[in-house]
Amino acid sequence: MTVENALARLKLKETALEAGHVWLAGAGPGDPGCLTLDVLSALDQADALVYDALVSPDIVAVADKAELFFAGKRGGKPSMKQDDITALLVKLARQGRKVVRLKGGDPYIFGRGGEEALALVRENIPFRVLPGITAAFGALAAVGIPTTMRGINKAITLATGHAADLDDDDLDWAALARTGQPLVVYMGLATLPSIARRLAAGGLAADTPVAIVESATTPAERVLIGTLGDIAERAKAEGMASPSLVVVGHIVSMRSELMGRP
Structure with missing residues (x-):
């Protein structure tokens, strides 16, 4: 047919x-x-x-x-x-x-x-x-990051980061960190320093892999790989721009093996 x-x-x-x-x-x-x-x-x-x-x-x-x-x-x-x-x-x-x-x-x-x-x-x-x-799952698949991977995660959280730098943000970032499960953040590029700080305060290790996926699946797509400890500084240095998704967790480490590049 x-x-x-x-x-x-x-x-x-x-x-x-x-x-x-x-x-x-x-x-x-x-x-x-x-x-x-x-x-x-x-x-x-x-x-x-x-x-x-x-x-x-x-x-x-x-x-x-x-x-x-x-x-x-x-x-x-x-x-x-x-x-x-x-x-x-x-x-x-x-x-x-x-x-x-x-x-x-x-x-x-x-x-x-x-x-x-x-x-x-x-x-x-x-x-x-x-x-x-959904943008999160489509973006991750496109750049070689499995949304779920046996032996790495049993859940995944989608969150919005637009209010992460506000004192009255009612999202408990520390609780999300304590789950130990990957996190995909929409609208989080501008507030990335606050997100990284709040996740670290919740106990997430500084060497946790993080990816930023900009303009996923389009000709303008870019991927930046870092860690929780350095991703905010690197994103600023590289001029990462919206629309972008921030992916936090060890599923990010699969990209190098699946795509043959960091």
Whole structure:
């Protein structure tokens, strides 16, 4: 069976995007090849696309029948407020549009998809969620770091680091350190010195391997390997930039063997 025939057969199961509905969709970590068939189908059907800053232009271009609405949110830059984004989704749906709300990664993992879904429910707007390959798992796979590895870890934690340098951050970094299990931090590059300090205070050894993955799966992808003790200084020296994920734990050490490089 050819790829074309296989896709044609799968398309028979396609669920039509209905007028007045919103699809909350995940675009994956960046590479268009990471799109699911459901999301690809939704983009083809949409007549309104509300998309985030981390969605690549190549993916946006697939929705060639849609009116485009940029709703990107980037730290430290002018951004559309969340209430305005949800109001836009409601407005477009009530106009009878076929709305796709496209986010990087998966909409329910640090993508505020749950907030938007709740707003749609409260406004009686029908919606559907289309999962995406979450940025953390897609990024780790792309750079040769197994998310789980027998003999190394039995769990993994996904966390957000955007408030790690604030005194009122309610995330217990010391408790995360004490689990001894790997940690993947979203939005943690700017607060990396605080994250490293708090994990060390929780007992995590200074020589614990750490990776920073910048612009995962895209042509701009970069990987920096260090340790908990030196990663913040090295990230600054190398000019690592967002979007980046910070991976803390001994799964990072697998990269050198699997990829043949540090």
